[in-house]
Amino acid sequence: MSFPILIIETLAGGRLLVLALVLPLLGALLAFSTGGRAARRIALVTALAGLVVAAAIALQLTSSAAALDYAFGGWAPPLGVSLRADGPAVMMLVTTALVIAATMVYAGVDFQPAAGQREGRSGLVFWTLLLALWAALNAIFLGQDLFNLFVALEILTFSAVPLVCLNGRAETIGAALRYLLFALLGSVLYLLGAGLIYGAYGLLDLGLLAARIQADAGAAPPALWLALGLMTAGLMAKTAIVPLHLWLPPAHSGAPAAASAVLSALVVKGAFFVLLRLWFDLVPVPAGWLLAQMQGALGAAAILLGGVMALRQTRLKLMVAYSTVAQIGYLFLIFPLAGADAAVAFITVGVALDAGTAALTGGLLQIVSHALAKAAMFLAAGRIAARLGHDRIDDLGGVGRAMPLTLLAFGLAGLSLMGLPPSGGFAAKWLLLRAAVETGQWWWSLAILLGGLLTAGYLFRVLATALREAPDDSAIADARAGTGPAAPGPALAILLLAGLSVLLGLVPLGYWELIQIGRPGLYQPLGMVP
Amino acid sequence: MSVLDLYSYLLIGLGVLFFCTGTLGLLRFPDALSRLHALAKADNLALGLVVLGLLPQASWPLGAMKLLAVWLFALLASTTVGQLVGEAIRRGDPFR
């Protein structure tokens, strides 16, 4: 086995990848060291720069139709560490930048220090760790090295956990501790797997490993299978798939709304994305058929259990958190569906798809649309709670009158979660459904449909209550009387996220060919039907 | 086996013997203060013997000086820790 040691730096597009990773990191370090009111300004500037970088990467990718690569310091893998932006990675980069920027607009002056104070605790922590979290997510989406991904996952954990208990109440601290223990267990299992893979192959780079594994197909060493099993278990704990979901609802509902939005929309997806990389880039899914079926079963269980639990909640934020448990379930259907016989093809809205591609595309669309919708929903719930002073679902009467924009955003986001046309959630679930039907695995379609009904159930309950008139003695009457014209920024940010999650469904399906960029070999490319 | 090797074996063996004595004291003495006593006295002596035994085997002068420094620091540390534990016992801290 011989590898080149040094490679020449690739085109300028590669430098953008470094910027996507390093800019938020730099922002976080600067926000921490300057502190005070400057922390927020630094975060906003970084968000702007980050949005530009993400957009530039997306442009570069679509114009060149090839993945972007970058090797740090010119050291070629396996000795060095490299980054790679393929279609899915770029989708995640752009989504993350959007959600984080909108969250920053929403958070606005919430975390500013009190008058006469140079610096407040929650402000410094929030702005610093939000940037840290962003850097970690970008590192995960772009990472090509198993150990580099481990470090990124750890940064993600360390920045997400303190956000959970930002308000310092006992129950949120308990939730944060539980979250940390689950996440740490997940990381350590992942690291163990990475070590076994290095022991078997002497490599950590995903691309090189994939080539090796496919080269000696059928003769994979036991180390690989044990490693994949351990890593999958660890990442599933971090993704909060049933039955490892217990940490999620208290953590996501206890955090301040701005943090909840990011945690639910993005952080769990970070771990899931690594899972996708393992099963789609490292080993082709059909190799682990039984495991894929089991993952699908957990996904279906999550859809149903999460839906039922959400239906039973009396608190809005807790309901939204359980809805995350359910929506993550859909993601795990990718494994059995994309792993099925890839030769099955069908034609839909002008595009010929094989079932595997349809499932993968549907899954990635689900990630993006859920990220946008769930962020919008948590932020809307946060605004409602802040205005009312509580978030009891039964006492939401009058919200529709008092905060129409916020409720509209909540409803639009709900559309996407339920999977009603024309939302992005609809496109995602429809593709999954078609893949299930076409590959003869009808039982998964049952879970998808039932899940949609449950989602409709708990969301209509909220909307129906909110549209009722408020009783005179309720908090809403006081709230309506007491508040002046609020700044439009937060409401618009929420509406933007919710609107995007719906508009996603109107993008022609052919455009999602983007997802296939930089992913040669594993799947047949999409073909346009004239 | 040269005379120096024999000397090393002898001193290190003696050191190990003292280590064992100290541990025996730690396990069998009735109260914390006497256990501390057994450890502090016997172990420091044992470590000293082992270091003396290793001196002819070490490179001269750097290795030998490092060995002596190790002993010196271990003495310093165990003395301080002995004092601190003793004080804690007298104060009645929860650790006993």
Place this chain on the structure above:
Amino acid sequence: MTPTLFADLGLLIILLGLALLITAARPAFIAVAAYMAYGLVMALAWVRLAAVDVALTEAAIGSGLTGLLLLGAVAWSQRHTQFQARRLGLRPGIPRRAGAGRGLTLLVALACGGVSAGLAWVVLTLPEPAPSQVPLVQAALPITGLGNPVTGVLLVFRAIDTLLESVVLVFALVGVWSLASDPAWGGRPRSLHVVQHSGALVLLGQLLPPVGILMGLYLFWVGADAPGGAFQGGTMLAAMWLLVLSAGLAEVPAVASRRLRLLITGGPLLFLAVGFSGWAFAAGFLGYPPAWSKPLILAIEAALTLSIAAALAMLVAGPPERPTAADPQPDPQPERNQQRGHR
């Protein structure tokens, strides 16, 4: 059986025994003490595995700092529980939590045993000859001007991991600080100086730091060519600082201190700056121009050593608890008085 294998087996049996004690010992204090001993024995095991750099890190961080931290935590929670229980007139003593049921215990034990068995099987079936990157590192190391291959991997080939790792410490510190109460924000962490008049500790705090600091700097300096480096040296410096703090010879800095924060972020920031300069002068981000690589690496390591030392010490010191306004008085100790009164 060769003598060395016999020694390895002995080492392993001690390690396993301590691991059992860590998991099964009832009093938390014994478990932590066993963990510290485990760390020291593990350092020996690292030497046996021909990983001296790791041995140094294990002894310093794995056993030393982690042990210190856990020991402090156990001491505090026992004292705290007893104190609160007495104050409320409850029976003193630590309430035992209900463990898991027998069925669940058995299930988990079986699963863990399965993992162990699977790992053992994998260890026995790892490919022979073992794949490794030794030839690559040997070929590339001369370009870096370094003599220690581990430092080469940490600061040149996988520099991005090391950069992220140094940043991890900063974010973990933000996380720990975030647990402060709002009024205490900007203030100082609890004083580490708990033992009121201990001449021995003060003497140690005066005698040891000069030597310890010298050793810390030596560890960093020698890291380029021999076992050692920023993490080992930084931990040594942190330990010395913590010693001085707990002897009461210096005051813990306030978390609002700009100087402290710059000290903590200085290493990663310099690392980033050098990384960017790679675009202009070298093969790319985090690359070094060949002629300059060793001095640049040493500069980064120097800054990292200081940053790591500050971050580690502040991590052990914990979240801020004392507003700076109430600074001059020493920490009130009503808790201890209370205990005395009850005895």
Place this chain on the structure above:
Amino acid sequence: MIPAATLFGLGAALIIGLGLFGVILHPEPLRKVLAFNLLGSGVFVLFGVVARRGGGRLEGVPFGDPVPQALIITGLVVAFAATVLAVALVLRLAQADWTHADDSHRGGQGQVPQPSPDAAPDTSADLSPGLPPDQARAPSPRAVGPAAASRSVPNASPPAAA
């Protein structure tokens, strides 16, 4: 004959199993953290075994593959950071459990203020449905009144490293 590296590898497998057991089942959070460290240490030893196997001997002196060794050093530092954060949370939780009445407006406005009078007796109930009994909760001293609790805050400064 078993080479030393394999011997340590088998030991690491056992240590990992023990650590895993402790992390999952130990009822006390501090002990979970301790078990997590044990588990991590087992994982690092496995990396060390891989490194040793990939190394060799140079002029009689054994050496290992420097790549996994560097990864262990990074991993040790990251594990330490994780331990510190976990310990800080455990201590803060123990403190907060005795003073849980003291939860006025901290943090940003995004939070949901709890209607404390009715929720105070057992705030965990509505937040953690279906949690197994072994979840990390310190003893809940229901008898603590707000007045008594707030008094205890300054006294309760966490630990000093011994």
